[in-house]
Amino acid sequence: MKHLSKAVRLSALTVIVVIVAFPVYVTVTTALLPQGDVVAGRLIPLPTHLTLDNVREALRSAPLVHQYGMSVAVTAVQSAAQLVTAALAAYAFTFPHWRGRGVAFALVLATLAIPGESLVIPNYELATGLGLRDTLAGVVVPYLAAGYAVFLLRQAFIGLPREVWEAARLDGCGHLRTLLYVVLPMARPQVVTAALWCALSAWNGYFWPLLITDSPQRRTIQVGLAQLAVEQTTRPAVIYAGTLLVLLPTLLLVLFGQRYLVNGLAGRVRA
Template identity: 80%
Template sequence: MTRARFGSVLRWLWLVAISAVIAFPVYVTVVTALLPQGDVASGRLIPIPTRLTLDNLREALQSAPLAEQYLVSVLVTVLQSGAQLVTAVLAAYAFAFPRWRGRGVVFAVVLATLAIPGESLVIPNFELVTALGLRNTLLGIAVPYLAAGYAVFLLRQAFLDQPRETWEAARMDGCGDLRALLHVVLPMARPQLVTAAMWCALSAWNGYFWPLLITDSPDRRTIQVGLAQLVVEQATTPAVIYAGTLLVLLPTLLLVLLGQRFLLRGLASRVTT
């Protein structure tokens, strides 16, 4: 065996090992959620799906208002990630193409927001949302997070990788800023745009502390808060807890699977540039 082939085999073995480590918790969660509770009580390290049932999912949905919380999480994710994506696209365009005085300073301020601990903003955000009368509402959960500095940074770097001559040619042909953004810039940055959208959606979906703090009614809270409540109420039935975890996990898995092609294309474009 040549040295190059031996190195290729080692890389494949390393990738298989890493994939197994990542996939193992997902496998345990999915299988345990669908096993009868008697089979889960056997305590196997690696559960074997001999019999499958949906009873655990039904019990999880009935033991807590997970259905209402699921809907709240979906609405918050759509609203928050959509607003973050729109603001990031507009800000990244302003930082990448038009030249204006103070652009570097303003971008440095945006980057500085990434270094601010989120915990330090909890009290000001709580006072602001309460003063606006949005406590215990869907808007109250999303309002403090309608813009994200990381998404701005990611899209700005993607826009800077594009040939500036293309944008200048569009401007010379009579395209305004909005038309140039929609018809010239965004189509060339589609993989990075999908990556930013996935990051915004996952951040919104996985929010826990702020939705718990700003809401009072169980049916106004997100699914992450509901899952924590389910763990307390169903401490003696781990299969039901796994079922609730599976309900939370499914949207993130589907999002990654659907956006995998764009993620790989975005990574490949970053490597070749």
């Protein structure tokens, strides 16, 4: 019975892996196949006669290089800002006692229930009024803080021994020093999980960068991929090549951070 249960779990995991990995396999293989093999239309493309011609064509047909750099800058600035604000807020909501702390945290949680589309017009008017249209700052300013990252780090900080925080305070550490040298190292898996979530959210942003930017060079790679799909409708391999360029950073982030990601989602905290 035990072996049967193990076989069922293994079969279920295999099916899930195949379902998740199959689109990635199709994207990578199709992006590297010659255009003629793609047009032939196999259900499951076979990795034969691989070439980088489609990638080169994708880079030539649209300003993907500039847009790639823009996406990297947006991801770095936005995720770093969200992580800093989330760590500071989570610390304030966990350790020091102050009047109204519960109400303030409830308001932060309430922001998670607000549809992002309802904030587009106020954010657009704010960015335009500040003269930030078609700039990097205009893309990232409305997203310098994220309620979910605050919630994630607060839940991590709650699981830490309060005695360690009290000992650091008795030793003369200020709040900022305690956060940097005591709290964050102990909650490293959850901090990395929050950083990955912030980076992936910033990288995959589409609607707001499309709305706030005008020139193609100032747009992100997600917007550039949509434009590439319109321009290359008769050449699907080029579209897949652009998709591969967008997909690679997210895959690398998850692969390099998977150990911390699993520990963070499992709620493990290291002392």
